[in-house]
Structure formats: structure tokens, C-alpha cells
Amino acid sequence: MKKVDLSFQSCKAEYNESNVVLFSVPMDTTTSYRPGTRFAGNAIRVESIGIEWYSPYKDMNLRDYKTVDIGDLELPMGLVEDSLEIVNDTVKQILKDNKKPMMIGGEHLVTLPVVQALVQKYPDLHIIHLDAHTDLRDEFLGRKLSHATVLRRCHDILGDGRIYQFGIRSGDKHEFDLAKSGHVFMRKFDLEGLDKIVEKLKDKPVYITIDLDVLDPSVFPGTGTPEPGGITFKELLSAMKTFEGLNNVVGADLVELAPMLDTSNVSTIVAAKALREMILLLHK
Amino acid sequence: MKKVDLSFQSCKAEYNESNVVLFSVPMDTTTSYRPGTRFAGNAIRVESIGIEWYSPYKDMNLRDYKTVDIGDLELPMGLVEDSLEIVNDTVKQILKDNKKPMMIGGEHLVTLPVVQALVQKYPDLHIIHLDAHTDLRDEFLGRKLSHATVLRRCHDILGDGRIYQFGIRSGDKHEFDLAKSGHVFMRKFDLEGLDKIVEKLKDKPVYITIDLDVLDPSVFPGTGTPEPGGITFKELLSAMKTFEGLNNVVGADLVELAPMLDTSNVSTIVAAKALREMILLLHK
Amino acid sequence: MKKVDLSFQSCKAEYNESNVVLFSVPMDTTTSYRPGTRFAGNAIRVESIGIEWYSPYKDMNLRDYKTVDIGDLELPMGLVEDSLEIVNDTVKQILKDNKKPMMIGGEHLVTLPVVQALVQKYPDLHIIHLDAHTDLRDEFLGRKLSHATVLRRCHDILGDGRIYQFGIRSGDKHEFDLAKSGHVFMRKFDLEGLDKIVEKLKDKPVYITIDLDVLDPSVFPGTGTPEPGGITFKELLSAMKTFEGLNNVVGADLVELAPMLDTSNVSTIVAAKALREMILLLHK
Amino acid sequence: MKKVDLSFQSCKAEYNESNVVLFSVPMDTTTSYRPGTRFAGNAIRVESIGIEWYSPYKDMNLRDYKTVDIGDLELPMGLVEDSLEIVNDTVKQILKDNKKPMMIGGEHLVTLPVVQALVQKYPDLHIIHLDAHTDLRDEFLGRKLSHATVLRRCHDILGDGRIYQFGIRSGDKHEFDLAKSGHVFMRKFDLEGLDKIVEKLKDKPVYITIDLDVLDPSVFPGTGTPEPGGITFKELLSAMKTFEGLNNVVGADLVELAPMLDTSNVSTIVAAKALREMILLLHK
Amino acid sequence: MKKVDLSFQSCKAEYNESNVVLFSVPMDTTTSYRPGTRFAGNAIRVESIGIEWYSPYKDMNLRDYKTVDIGDLELPMGLVEDSLEIVNDTVKQILKDNKKPMMIGGEHLVTLPVVQALVQKYPDLHIIHLDAHTDLRDEFLGRKLSHATVLRRCHDILGDGRIYQFGIRSGDKHEFDLAKSGHVFMRKFDLEGLDKIVEKLKDKPVYITIDLDVLDPSVFPGTGTPEPGGITFKELLSAMKTFEGLNNVVGADLVELAPMLDTSNVSTIVAAKALREMILLLHK
């Protein structure tokens, strides 16, 4: 008799045979408002039993591709630097084995160690970033490493012209100014122009980071800092369709689901369905 | 002093004087994911106290029409065939008495016995089907009779060219292929083209079956298998306006509300308001 | 050491130095369906810790303006006339001190005493009213003073041509007839034409009353009588942008948040963010 | 075909043949904290489908007795005096027809018009009162008629030595003093000594009023003013057993269930089971 | 890198090396009231991350024993007989391999195939049964196989004097009569006398089946048919201590957790902690 296997929907391959490696990062230490994203990974796994393995949007089937789910990384709870190092080591190993990383957050700060690992392999790395919040602060509540500074830290690494933000509708004035002065590309409030950016980056190595609070809270209430005025799920699906124009997506993440706040359970389903589409994108 | 009467909003006529007969079917035996639609009927009844009897969309008033509410049918819990037979008998009686059936599910399988009864009276019956799911499997988890096969069973009865699906966004690949090869009409993801179909069917006998999960989960979280990427309530209202172009609507149902999952209670209100509009449509 | 200060986000000025006075009215006595709006004020205050003080929509910052939050008014619970008088006295004092009132309801009836106070100072007062419900009944459940009659009472004071309603989708037939016969302006179902009305009223003294149930229940489930088919938050933000065309907004309110019904807490966040935008509008 | 019948579990007799008349009073106008008891009656009706008609505690079966359920009384929402008069008229009619009243609240104030009606028929009326709160204030928030004054109003009618309170653990100091000076009998915190009081009153006409918040909030969270430190459900059942020592129970009520606050639905089940026991007691 | 392992807390052994085999049965087809126990197994697994592996009650540590968790059995949804056969086959294999079965329900009917398998190996099998409900009906809603008949079916197999029930407080009169006439031992309402029964059965092969609704709904709201008036968790722990007097516990189950109804998540934690104690008991 076999041991219980609660891998994400149909992603039951072994590590060695897989092209995509799914993992989750149970960390929300720097979350400043409502915490709880640490529980996202397993919530999505259990909920994924209820979604189909076939995507009518992409006409692709999870069962036709090899994906391994290695579960929650084991982190020293509350020790931020040590936790980020473990994420970084994990991604380096995945890249070394010529697989693509697909990460479930956790808070948004977990994107940083992935980007640090990717840039070593892909020095010309670009980031497409969907989010309600700029995350461009230089420091937040006395911390350099924070969910609210994570894209600024990525900018420290990548420099100007490499980060493309969409859906942004919350932040401090100086963060918006950073975009105005051209350090990052920022589209406020919606996803307009994404197709042009995709066209522009089509042969570049691109990392896609999706903070699920880019969705309107009506669609995705289960997150720590819901920000009214966001996009619909159809708009997110449309963006994922647009991403198919990229020839070199080198990894991706979905962050900021907080299951404790998801009273109707629908946010977890939204995240699971979005994850199915993203895994299929990485296999394309 | 009179006994308590918890008929749906204003539908307090006696059976004999009524043109429309409202009933609910407390069955969710074949539900494969989250069950609980068995409780929909009474939840809608109690909640309907909070909605208006006047519809500004149709400029019609429930109080001006005769509708009887006969409540939940009494079913042998868990015995699928026996339960369907009771629904079938009930609808046959309603049709014999020259009234129109308006059914609240329950899971979607309850549509089958209604269609079986209707086709005897209206051999040229057509179905308009709003849903997130195709429900076109030939068999599901070892069952021929299932919420996931119900439209396939209807197709067995009606044959090609009689079923028109809208809003579909989930299913197995072979189900979508069934539509591609022309056995049923399927509009994926939205309701575009509904007006043309209504025009085409305007003098046909038409049964309308609405799986409320055609709505986006933001609008209607209280259902067993929410499927992100659905339509808005305004789009559903617009469809109901379009339905007025049909000259021979012979019955209708609203299925798949699961009150246990409706933490904010809003899904039940959505169902109640949709039901008001559907009853008025049947009286038109 | 200083006493606890739970003023709404950044609105921590003293009364004398303030231009805008924020207060809340914990009254829901005439609520006919699900009560609980009495708790809205403090729920918004506590939740406001989680929103930004900077608005990217208006490029304005709450910290740059002087606003005082005087909290819940102390009302004799359940005594309608006495409670309204206290609201009226409060607003008269605010006007006398040359400040603008920004009110959080409570049920919608609390708008009446504000209008009564304002019209003394601004005889040419006009009202822009966003709501799902007409609130134009002459009497409701035996009461002249009710959440369902409040705009009718305002009409008694202001007369024809002064009230402009948008988003209306529920009421009794005779209420809609009142608009048809031209006593009030009514735009059903959405906000179309708001820009024209704003242009028309740009130099008039205008009071803006927003019943938050004008929003679709997917966006704002936490209210006593959710009414499916409403506007999105983006549409509400757009209306607030349009309001900037008014040169003389003399006060405003946001009513009908019922925190007990807000299981996901998102409605309270929606109200808090809308309130930030309205306070900034009053400071413009 | 028969109209829907949602009478409380098995209580489906007609009025004329019944010995006990069940009704509910949807009023919570004077509730000072969290409102919503207006919805208790129908919530209990719908939930009662899930409980047994046989009581192993009393070895009696609801089906063996004739009880009619006349549903929610129709009240003019928010008009306290008018509402109480309707309750009073209803009970007078029930008494005239030689039946016993069994009332579901609503807030506790609804007990007053029942007592007013009963005392006319039974001048020697006594009251046994289970509650967390004394309800002995002379006035509350400017009102003589309030949930917080209802037992004081009963005392006005009945005088000293007629009211026996148990389980009391909240109130103002002067209310506790009223008991200390002997005007009413009060047992604080628990039900000790109930058997002695029952023995003493065994041949008197007794009305039993149970504010369900006498139960600990762990047992009964679904109420407006939960008061930690209450009794268990077993202790309540034991009290109901003790009540069998009374030879002349002339009526009873269960008040203060607030279904909106009953997130787990268990409080409604507690109320339904308690109601089954109370109806059986009245039939004894 | 290793695949995700979501075995119940510390029970991460391989099948071959284990003495106890944990499995869950996602079946609730015959549930007559609120369904959802099909989700119990994985809910307990994920929640078990939050409980300790050391039991201060037994001074034993899960880590010191070999237990395998084989997860949810794969069942043909809604086909009762086929599902029970799969459970039966699984348990037969476990017994053949000289291991002990520890089952998580699902509805209570899943106990039957375990008992059928056990009695083949242990003809002198006895059952200790903790429950709110008798489950002794001969037939329920037209079914011989039902959660409400399961102990009657066990009695068909084992005969008189083999079944010992505790905590019973709900059922039909004829079920209680079955106990009165001596066919089964029944202790109503509480666990008194359990120690004497344990003493009596100490050298017999005993199966322990615990319907978690034996607990009071205040302790365990997350179940389909909560029955007020139950035992506390301390009383359940005390029973588990008493069970240590049994020298031959041959298997056990915990049934009727319904996670969809567990709004506070505490019922799932209660089940997880009870499961830890039961696994340790089987290892004793």
C-alpha cells in the first residue's frame, strides 16, 4: 500500500523526470498587516482535488506534462535571512538540474531569493510583476528586507528598465515617483499595454511574479491587504494568455494567498486554478 | 389563526389557481466535490422575505401573478433513481394540469427527469443551458446518472442540435470535443451570441436550465464547485431580458446553490433575485 | 504617556484646526431587514490602520490635510426622533464653525438631519445620491421616518429638480414612477450620465450621499439589503473622480456598512478606502 | 398538491385541534448591543428538520401531541408599543381558546405583553426566569420599555415575591440590590435551588421565560450579548426535567437567539432542541 | 529532493515497517442531514502540523512508534456497496499483514466493513461505541445500509451482548427499546460505567468506534448532526485513559468530522488530538 500523496492536482511525477518543480514557502514574517500566507501551499494542494486537470483556455492537460511537487520548504520560523537562504539554495539546485521553479508564497519577500538565483543563470533577467502594491519602498518599518521592499531589492540587483509592473493601485507617493522617473515601468490600476511589453520582451529571459492581490477583493478576499479596485479573474486569464507570447519564461510565482482569511474558500480555488494555468505556461 | 406560510416571496396562491408551480428538489447524492445543494430550496424561501416583489428590470410584480410554492419534494435520501422518478411524476402532473414547472435544485442531475417529462408533451423541445461546466461526460465516477453527465443524458433523449450551452469553462477535453464536432452548441466563457440563438428558437418550446455556477465565484461563492472566470450578475440579468424573445418557454430551473458554503449569505440572495426574474419570465 | 487614539487613518487633528469633521452615527432602528450598521464607525476606524494615507487616484495625502475624527455620536438607542435631533445639532455646530461634515452611517435615514442642517446654510442645496434603492417611499411599515423614505423626506424639503439618483435597481413601482414623472432625476442600474449632472451642478452647493449598497454584493456583501446587479469599485472610484468637477461640495456621507455581515472583512476595507477618497474630495 | 409547510418539527396540526400554539415575534428594536433576534423564528423552523421528534429525556414524542405553528407575527417594524399590542392580542386570543402559548423571541421585551395577557386569566401568576442578565433596570437608554427593563415591568404588574431568577451574572449594581432587598428572588451564576422553588410553586400558575443567553457562550454563541460564565446545556435539560414538578405551567418562551451571529449554526440547533423539550413540557 | 509528504503528524513510516495503518474514507453518501464528512481525512492531516507529537496524557510520543498513513481510499463516489467493499478489502489486507487498522471517517456507515473484516479474524469481537445517536434503526429512508443503521447491521453480525454504547442521546423510541430489551448495552447521556465494561472486556478482542458527535456541540460543532447535551473533551480523554485497561484493542475509528461546518477550525483540531491519543492506544 502506498503512502498518502497530496501533491497539487496531477503533479505527481518524481523529481528526476520533471521539467517543472513546484514548491511552497511558508513564510509571512515581515507581513505588516494581516498575516497567514504561511498556510497557502497546503491549502492549495488540498483544494486542487476539486479542479480539472484540463485547461480549456490553453487546451492543455496537466496529466500530459511532468511536474513534481516538493511541498513546503522547511524554514526556521521567524528568521528572515536564514529562510531566504533556504529558498535561494532550493532554486539554485532546481536550476542546476535544468528544471524550472514554480513557487507558491508566502509573503511577497520570497520572490527575492528566487530572483537572486535566476540572475546568476540569466544575467539579462526581466521581471513582469502583477500586484496591487508597488513594493518599491527602500525600507519598511525599519527593515530593508520586507514584503513592501521586495521589488526595490530586485531593482537593486537588476537595475533600470528590467521591471514591468501592472495593476498597481497602492503605495506611498515616493514609490510612484520612482516609476515616474523611469526606474521601473509601472502601469497603474489595470493591465493595459501588457501585450506590448510581452512583444518587447519576447526573447528575453522573463520571471513572472503575481501577487494575487492584484485581483479585486471581490474575486480574491483571502489575502492580508486586500485593495479594492483590482482586476477580474478574466483579466488575469487574459494576461496568462498574453504571456504565451514570451519565448523564455524561466520561472514564476504566485504569492499572498492567506487561507485563514478565505472564509468562503473561493480565494484558494482561484489560486489553484491560476496555478494550473501557470504550470502549463512553464511547460509550453 | 393561520398556519405559518413560508412560500417564496409573494407566491402564495393555491395550486389550482396557479399558472406556475414552484418546487425544490433536496438532492445532492452524486455531487462529487462539496455537497449541500439539498438545502437550497428552504434557504431561498426564508431569504426571499428580504427582496422586493417588483422587478424594475421587467416592470412586473410577483403579486400580479398566480404562483404556488409546493416546497421540497419528499425524496428517499441517497436513492438516485427513485428520487428522479418522484421529480418526473411531479412534473408530469404539473404539465397535465396545464401549469409550468419552475424548479430549484439540488444538484444539476435533477434537470433530467424534468426534461424527460417535458419531451413527452413537447417532442420538439430545445434546451438553453447556462453553466460553468459542460456536464457532457458519458459516465462519471462509475455512474451514468450524475451531475456531470446530465446534459449528455439530455442529449441521448433530444439528439443533435437541440442543446445550446453558454458560459462553459470547465470539463474534460472530450467534452469540449463533443461540442466541436457539432452535437451540441457551445459558447465558451461568456454569453455572446445568446440573442441569435433566442431569435432562432423563438417559436420552439424551450426549457431553460441555469446552473448558478455560470456566475463568477465573486458573485456566487455558495456553490459546490466554484469556477473562477464566470459572468457577472448584470450579464445574467441581460440574458434574462434576452429570454423574453422566446415565445414558448415551457419550464425552467435554477440549480447548484449550496447554502452551507454561502458564508456571506449573498449567494442565496442572488439566487432569490434570479428566481423572481425567472418566475416572471414564465408568466410573461 | 498619551491615551489611545483610534481616529480614522491619519485624521488626528484637533477640532479647532480642522477643515473637515468626521463623525459616525450608530443608528439602525428603522432598518427593516438585516440590522447592524450601528457598528460601522468603529469597524472602519480600526480597519483603517491597514490602508495607505496616500491616494494614487487623487495624488493627495491624508497627512497633508487637517481632519478631526469625533467618533460615534452618543444616541438614545431606539429613539428615532431624538437621535436625528442630535445629528442635526452636531452638523449645525460644524457648519457654524465653518467646517465640512463627513458622516459615516448607520442606516440611510441619518442623511435627513444633515440635509436639514445644510439647507439652512445653503438654500440652493442639491443632492447626488448613489444607491441600489430609491428610498422614495412616502411611508414604510407605518413610519414616515425610515431608511426607505429618507430621500422622499429630502424631496419634501428641497422640492423637484434637486435630487439626482444613480445606480438604482430596487424599490416599489410607485417609487420608480416618481422619477418617471420628473420629481427626481433617476438613472437606473448604473452611473451613466453622472459627468453631465456634475457639469450642470458644478457651481451649486452639493451634498453627496453614498449608500454603499450601490456596489454589487460581490464587492460589498457586508450590508443589510444586498442587491445583486450593482456597480464595481472601479466605477465608484471613477464617480469620485468625476465629483472633482464640483466646485462646492458642502458635505458627504457613506452609509449602510453592516460589519456583522462582513464575514470576509473586505466590505469594511472597501468602506475605509472610499472614505479616504471622500475626505480628500472635501479637502479639495 | 399541497403548499409548502415549514412548521417547526412535527408541529403540523391545525389551530382548532391544538393544545399548544407556537408563534414567533420578529422584534429587536430595543436591543442595545448586537441586533438580529428578529430572524430567530424561521431559522429555528428550518433547522428543526434536523432534530428528532422523540425526546429520550422525557420519553415523549412530538408526533403524539397537537401543536400548531402560526409563524412570525406581522409587526410594524420599529414601532415598539404597537408591536407589543399585537403580541398581547394574539396571546389573549390563544388563552380565550383555551390553548397554551409557546413563544419564540425576538428580544426579551416581548415577554411583557404575554405576561400582561396571562395575569388577566391567572391573577396569581408566578414567573421563573432563566437569564444571564437581571433585566431589572427601571429605565434603559431613556426607555421604560426595553429588553433591559422587561422583568422590572413584570414586577410592576405582579409585585414582590412572584419572580424567581436563576443564572444571573450581569447587570448594574442597583439591579442586584433589588434582589438583595427581597423584591425578586435571584440565584446568581447557576441554577442551584431551582428544585426547591419548583416544589414551592408546584400548584401555582407559572410562566417560564428562558433567555437563552443563560447558557454559556461556548454552548450558545449566537446571541446579541453573550455573557461568559453560564450554564451548560445539560444543566438546562436538568432544569427542564425539574420543571415537570410544576402542575400548572401556563405558557413559556425562549428568547434572544440571533441567527446572524450563529456562525456554526449550533446555537439554532440548541434553541430547536430546547424548544422541543419546552413544547413537550406544555403538553404534559 | 523529496516529494511532498502530508502524512498525519509524525506518522511517516513506510507500510512494511508499520504496526498501525492509518487511512481515511471520504464517503458521506447516506448522510441524511448536513453532508461533508468526505473531507475529514485531509483536513485532519493538514491541521495536525499544529499539534504536538508528545502526549502528556499517556506519556508517549508518536515519533517512538511506526505508523503509516495511506491517505484517502479511492472510492466510486455515491456507490455505497462498492465503496464499502473497498474499505473491507483494505482492512482485510491490513489484518493479513498483521497490522492494526485506524480509520478516519466519513460517515458512520464506514464502520460496518471494518467490523465485517475484523470478525473473520476475531470471531469473539466486541464493540465499544461512543456516540450521540443510537444508529440502531433497521432501515432508514428506505435503506438498510445507512449511517443510522450501522450499529444494527453490526448487531446482525455479532448478536446480543457484544455492543456497548455510551453517551447516547438521540434516536427513535424503538431504538431505545432495543437497548431496554437487552440486545445491546446502552448508557444514555454520559460515559458512566465505562470502567466496568472495560474491566469486563479486558481480555476480549475489542473494536472502538467513536462518533465524534458524542462530544457536546460546544466542543465539536463541525459535524453534520450536532446534538446538544454531550460530553466534554476531558471526559473523552478520560475514556481514552480507561481504554488502556483493554488488553486487545484490535482496531478503532473516529468518524463524522465535517470540516465545511467547522467555521472556527477547532473541531478539526479536536479530531486531530483525539486521533493522536487513539493511535498511541493502538500501539500500547
Place this chain on the structure above:
Amino acid sequence: MKKVDLSFQSCKAEYNESNVVLFSVPMDTTTSYRPGTRFAGNAIRVESIGIEWYSPYKDMNLRDYKTVDIGDLELPMGLVEDSLEIVNDTVKQILKDNKKPMMIGGEHLVTLPVVQALVQKYPDLHIIHLDAHTDLRDEFLGRKLSHATVLRRCHDILGDGRIYQFGIRSGDKHEFDLAKSGHVFMRKFDLEGLDKIVEKLKDKPVYITIDLDVLDPSVFPGTGTPEPGGITFKELLSAMKTFEGLNNVVGADLVELAPMLDTSNVSTIVAAKALREMILLLHK
């Protein structure tokens, strides 16, 4: 007009005139399971509007004593050492001003800086500790400073014989061994013997720290790590009565309420009522 004042029930004195200083610590950084205690302070403040200022248990009235509420301390989110220092500084100032500190957590680690401040003034300090968990680990998840080590850190300061634990029912084996070998006094599972300890410590300076998860989860579900098998609220009240035998209570805290997990809101009410009793104890 005065600014909003949301001090805890009746505790509206100014700092200088107060004998007791109430403050809350919004920190849950080291919480290993479900976070969210950072929100406890303001949740209790808002909820306290619904409780009485008079205590029938102590026959004392909050209004008769001077207490100031200084609100949430402002902490650098996620920086543990810095946050603890701020708590320590605050308490030192309170002690210097000859007032008593009453703290609301936050996670349990916040007790440490209070004890550090108190021991400087009261070298002979003793601690009475009510909790489900030992909190005696030397290190937890790589941290010396953790909610799970806090009493061990207190032991480092105070040494043997100074810490008295009650209600303990969860921890690792070596923690229980620490008590067995006499370093701390530990009463497992309940509060028996508390009166003897109080008698023994009656003239000592005593700090009382109450982790509210000492209560059974049925009473107090709203906490991060509910531990079934706890005490009732009546037992906690009884302990508070017993504490009156102490002549020198120098401060106290209530920790581990997590409002996000308190779906029924009852845990917040439990905490508010317990806080009222504790404040009165400090004034005694």
C-alpha cells in the same frame, strides 16, 4: 467637540491620575502556528462597549477606579529584540511612576520584558502562570526568544521555585521533565491546588500571566494554538477570586487572543470580561 475615545470600557482616566496602566502589544512575530494576536488590543477595546462596568463577582465597578488606556505600543514590525525593548521601557516608566502595568498580548513572548522590568523593582518576584502550554523550551525553531521559550527565559532570571504553572496540557517531554525535577511548579490539566499556592505566596510580589488558551477551545476558539481539554470560564473566574488572597499583585497580562480566528466573536468578549476582572484585581 472632543476627539474619538476608544479606551477599554470605562478606563478613560488620564495617565497622571491613574493607578493602573492598560496597554497592548501588537506583536506575533515568533508565533509558530496560526498568527494574528497582533490585533487583540483594539478588538478588545471595541468589543468592550458591550460589557458591563460592574462586576457581580467582585462587587466592584470599573467606574470607581482610575485606569488609563494608552493603546497599542508602536513597534517595529518583525524586529523581535527591538520590540521587546520598547515593552521593557514602557513598563519601567509605569513602575517609576508608581502605577501597575496591565498588558494585553500579543504572543506570549511579550511577558518577558515585563518580568525583566518588574524584577528590578521586586527582586523577590514570583509568577503565577495559567496556560495550556509549558513554554519551557530552551530554544524553539532556532530561536532563544520565542513564545515557546518565554517561561524558560523567565526561569533564567528568577531561578527555581518562583514559577507556578497551572492548566498545562501540551509541550515536549523534556519540558514536563523540567517540572518533574522541581525547577518550576506545574499542575497539569487543571487549576487544583491554586488556593494553596496563593496562600503560600500571599505576601510576595506576584505577577500573573494568563495565556487565554488555558481555556478550553469551546470557550475560547479564537487563539493560534487551541488545545482541547482546557478549563471552563467559571474555573477561570474562580481562579480570579482566589487571586484576591494575594496581597501584592504587581502586574498582570492576558495574552494570545487572535481576533482573526474568532469567527463567532465570543473569544473577544471572553477576553474583555476577563480583562475587566483583572483590572479590578489590580485596583484591589
